[in-house]
Amino acid sequence: MLDKGTLERLFKTYCKPGFTYAYGTAGFRYKADVLDTVMFTTGVLAGLRSIYMEGRTVGVMITASHNPPEDNGVKIVDPKGEMLEQSWESYATDLANSATQDFTAFSVFLQKLVHELGIDTNAPGNIAIARDSRESGPRLLRAFLSGSRILPNIRITDHGLLTTPQLHFLTSKGNEQQNGPAVDRFFYYKEFLSAWDDITALCGIKSLPYKLEIDAANGIGAPRVKEMLSAHKFFDGNFRVVNDDWQTPASLNHLCGADYVKTNQRLPHGIQAKNDCPRICCSFDGDADRIVFYFCDSKGQFRLLDGDKMATLFAKFFQSILSSVNLQESLSLGVVQTAYANGSSTHYIEQVLGIPVTCTPTGVKHLHHEAINHDIGVYFEANGHGTVVFSKKFDEVVSRGLSNRHQSSSTLQSLRLLSKFSNLINQTVGDAISDMMGVLAVLSILGWSPQKWDLEYTDLPNKLVKVLVPDRTVYKTTNAERQLLSPPGLQGKIDALVADYQHARSFVRASGTEDAVRVYAEASTREEADSLASRVSQVVKHNS
Numbered sequence: 001m002l003d004k005g006t007l008e009r010l011f012k013t014y015c016k017p018g019f020t021y022a023y024g025t026a027g028f029r030y031k032a033d034v035l036d037t038v039m040f041t042t043g044v045l046a047g048l049r050s051i052y053m054e055g056r057t058v059g060v061m062i063t064a065s066h067n068p069p070e071d072n073g074v075k076i077v078d079p080k081g082e083m084l085e086q087s088w089e090s091y092a093t094d095l096a097n098s099a100t101q102d103f104t105a106f107s108v109f110l111q112k113l114v115h116e117l118g119i120d121t122n123a124p125g126n127i128a129i130a131r132d133s134r135e136s137g138p139r140l141l142r143a144f145l146s147g148s149r150i151l152p153n154i155r156i157t158d159h160g161l162l163t164t165p166q167l168h169f170l171t172s173k174g175n176e177q178q179n180g181p182a183v184d185r186f187f188y189y190k191e192f193l194s195a196w197d198d199i200t201a202l203c204g205i206k207s208l209p210y211k212l213e214i215d216a217a218n219g220i221g222a223p224r225v226k227e228m229l230s231a232h233k234f235f236d237g238n239f240r241v242v243n244d245d246w247q248t249p250a251s252l253n254h255l256c257g258a259d260y261v262k263t264n265q266r267l268p269h270g271i272q273a274k275n276d277c278p279r280i281c282c283s284f285d286g287d288a289d290r291i292v293f294y295f296c297d298s299k300g301q302f303r304l305l306d307g308d309k310m311a312t313l314f315a316k317f318f319q320s321i322l323s324s325v326n327l328q329e330s331l332s333l334g335v336v337q338t339a340y341a342n343g344s345s346t347h348y349i350e351q352v353l354g355i356p357v358t359c360t361p362t363g364v365k366h367l368h369h370e371a372i373n374h375d376i377g378v379y380f381e382a383n384g385h386g387t388v389v390f391s392k393k394f395d396e397v398v399s400r401g402l403s404n405r406h407q408s409s410s411t412l413q414s415l416r417l418l419s420k421f422s423n424l425i426n427q428t429v430g431d432a433i434s435d436m437m438g439v440l441a442v443l444s445i446l447g448w449s450p451q452k453w454d455l456e457y458t459d460l461p462n463k464l465v466k467v468l469v470p471d472r473t474v475y476k477t478t479n480a481e482r483q484l485l486s487p488p489g490l491q492g493k494i495d496a497l498v499a500d501y502q503h504a505r506s507f508v509r510a511s512g513t514e515d516a517v518r519v520y521a522e523a524s525t526r527e528e529a530d531s532l533a534s535r536v537s538q539v540v541k542h543n544s
């Protein structure tokens with residue numbers, strides 16, 4: 001470790017007292033001007049994590065996703081591309097909060113942590129880092145790098161501007177192929193485009209069935225998706241990226257992007273309601289790890305195809321392939337959702353498709369951990385954040401099937417398709433670009449229009465409201481966040497309100513990314529959903 005004098009000087013450059021940090025749903029996320037301290041300490045922590053993981057590369061992403069341009073954040077990605085292990089979240093929080101006291105508190109806590117974890121601070125480690133397009137990114141990167149510098153043998157690979165899922169993917173691949181080709185964003189493009197080429201060749205698909213319009217939220221997804229698709233024969237001339245002004249910081253997520261479209265249930269700025277040629281539209285969020293699709297029906301009405309619709313599309317698709325090759329008994333298929341999933345989607349998956357559904361708390365780390373219990377685990381948050389994960393057993397069963405020379409050609413075709421889909425989908429985390437290609441591939445194979453996809457089930461009208469309260473930490477939940485334990489008595493009042501409506505559901509939880517409490521309500525009519533959301537919000541306000 002650096003000598004005490006240098007360490008103290010660096011500490012004083014970046015760390016300020018007077019703020020309390022918490023590693024939330026997606027890492028640390030606050031207004032950018034209070035982040036320097038936690039960026040510095042996260043630099044230290046990511047280095048320690050890599051040393052602890054025997055030098056394997058740990059990823060770091062500087063982003064605040066769908067939040068406004070003045071926010072930013074940081075999260076650590078473990079070597080396989082998944083979210084940071086939970087026990088380390090509290091080390092990250094405690095180290096940051098020691099630094100908001102003073103240098104002595106920080107160095108005492110750091111020594112204690114290093115000792116408890118048995119870490120040799122001079123051992124080698126590797127960090128792969130990237131950031132989204134926010135203006136504060138370069139400044140926060142400097143604070144991070146200064147933190148990581150206190151450990152002398154940490155090697156940093158700075159990928160510059162990437163989408164969040166690109167960073168997850170490159171972190172995981174970097175650890176898998178130490179001596180292989182350069183693992184950079186061009187490697188990412190090649191991997192996913194070659195899976196796309198294999199699938200379309202296998203299924204005889206020659207062109208996209210409709211024009212594709214992508215709203216990139218004026219974020220980093222814009223230049224990255226253009227760079228990837230522009231030179232490709234399927235996409236060149238058949239797609240258009242709107243809200244691609246990623247170099248104007250104030251426009252990020254403004255009147256556009258997946259969160260805007262899902263929350264307001266309307267078209268983003270820049271996409272017209274006109275419907276003069278077959279098309280499908282989609283919106284990414286600011287760091288392109290979420291996507292929602294939509295189209296306008298013959299009357300010009302906006303129709304949303306959200307994360308729940310993607311989960312059902314993938315689940316149905318994989319179910320039919322598994323049964324076509326008689327693997328439905330040997331490979332398990334399951335869907336993971338959160339309490340925000342529309343009740344109709346859950347009903348459709350369980351009752352119509354007969355596929356088991358599990359509900360977890362909000363945040364992809366929870367969904368991901370549950371999904372890996374299946375051989376094909378489909379997980380999506382309603383807001384469009386999700387992916388499909390395939391087990392080791394899946395790989396083994398499929399490759400065994402492929403090497404069996406007595407298989408029929410249709411069985412071989414289905415097995416190849418399964419295998420190629422596991423390459424087209426970014427299994428490390430939800431990925432707007434990879435999910436987009438996955439959905440387009442499924443729709444093309446099935447010959448489905450967006451209208452046909454939408455008709456599979458009808459959403460229950462729903463409403464999501466943000467309520468500002470003096471202290472959101474008093475809102476404690478149980479049963480995958482569907483019931484409140486505290487404040488006392490509040491759940492009973494919510495239950496009494498819900499009982500006034502048909503097919504209704506409502507729950508309240510504290511946001512992990514914003515200083516607010518979220519109220520969700522759904523019911524059989526739009527008026528009832530709105531009324532229930534508003535009455536539950538009132539009760540929350542009065543209780544706080």
Ligand SMILES: CC(=O)N[C@H]1[C@@H](OP(=O)(O)O)O[C@H](CO)[C@@H](O)[C@@H]1O
Nearest residue numbers: 025026363364381383511512513514
């Ligand atoms: C209702 C909702 O959309 N919540 C979002 C939001 O979490 P909250 O904890 O609700 O603020 O941001 C998370 C990170 O992007 C995302 O995983 C999650 O789905």
Ligand SMILES: [Mg+2]
Nearest residue numbers: 065285287289
């Ligand atoms: Mg995001």
